[in-house]
Amino acid sequence: MPAGTIAASGTLDTPAGGALTLIFATIPALLRLTCGVVGAVVALWVRTPPVEPALLLPAVAALTAWSFWYAVRVLRHGVTAPLVAGDVTLTTVACLAIPVLVAPEVLPGEGSWIAVLASTTIINAQATAPTRWSVPAGLLVTAAYATGAHAAGDPVEAGAHAATLLAQTACTAVMAGVMRRRIGRADRAFVDHQRLARESRVARATREAERQQNRDLHDTVLATLTMVGLGAVSGSSAALRDRCAGDLRTLDALADGRAAGRDGPLDERLRQVRARLPELPVTVELAACEVPAAAAEALAESTYAALSNVVRHAPGATAALRLTRAGRTVVVEVADDGPGFDPATVPAHRYGLRESVHGRMAAVGGRAAVDSRPGAGTRIRLEWSDVD
Secondary structure, X not given: OOOOEEEOOOOOOOHHHHHHHHHHHHHHHHHHHHHHHHHHHHHHHOOOOOOOHHHHHHHHHHHHHHHHHHHHHHHHHOEEHHHHHXXXXXXXXXXXXXXXXXXXXXXXXXXXXXXXXXXXXXXXXXXXXXXXXXXXXXXXXXXXXXXXXXXXXXXXXXXXHHHHHHHHHHHHHHHHHHHHHHHHHHHHHHHHHHHHHHHHHHHHHHHHHHHHHHHHHHHHHHHHHHHHHOOOOOOOOHHHHHHHHHHHHHHHHHHOOOOOOOOOOHHHHHHHHHHOOOOOOEEEEEOOOOOOHHHHHHHHHHHHHHHHHHHHHOOOOOEEEEEEEEOOEXXXXXXXXXXXXXXXXXOOOOOHHHHHHHHHHHHOOXXXXXXXXXXXXXXXXXXXXXXX
């Protein structure tokens, strides 16, 4: 931003201030341009003595050129201190020259072109400059107009329009000040909201990372220890060694901050899941299917959690694993012929289905449904849709 800029475009952190700046730059530019052009026409229309054309024509040309320059600069670069100072200076000089620039018959009634010029300059100054500068500028223009009108022999006009200019200075300064304070308060609230939203997203991401680690630990080491504790593995077991080696690879991947086996089609991922549980009889029906890495991870690990539950809670049962895809929806089904259970009776503190299955699927925008009852086996349906 150039030095001396008073009104500049807002940023994403100050949307209200940016909108106010745009308004306080666009309106003064258009006001100055419109009044400058209209004032030039009116000034040249009435040129009766003591108006001196030799002075009027250069003055009108200079003020009109200034109006165009002011508008272009403000619309392109915003309002700067030199622009405000130049506008106030030219208007002050024009007001002092009222005796030679304004015909006596159009001076009364506060309707002369210089009266309009003075009002426009005061309003623009209050809208675009800080109060500590805009109010003195308004008083300067008011004093210059009163002096010029009095010198032109019309003390009534001098007093009347001076009072109008003072009222315009006060009202516009108060309005601009109130708007700036309110807008500043709104932007501070917006910044606070953005900060809290960022902190919330970070905290949510942290919690999700912790939950993901807990899911991985639950489905590897804790699952293996549970099997051993329940007596599902007796004596020396090659399957147990393979399982422990797979668990160790998963923990190594977690320690390195990466997830194992994220690449490849989903059907291949599910075959790898099946291979991690060689002790479980499983019939497999997998259609060729590719999904994004995050969805593949959630579907594969949720499937592993479901099959691990069969090993832990339904010894001797057989299972079926099926993968299908219809349009943009992928469905993985895990069914077993074990004793089944009542999902409503599962304690709330139990981690398995709640996080390892439902939680994983919810994290990628999918869902899981568990259908089971005592004596009728269990069917778990995992569903994910590509909605992009």
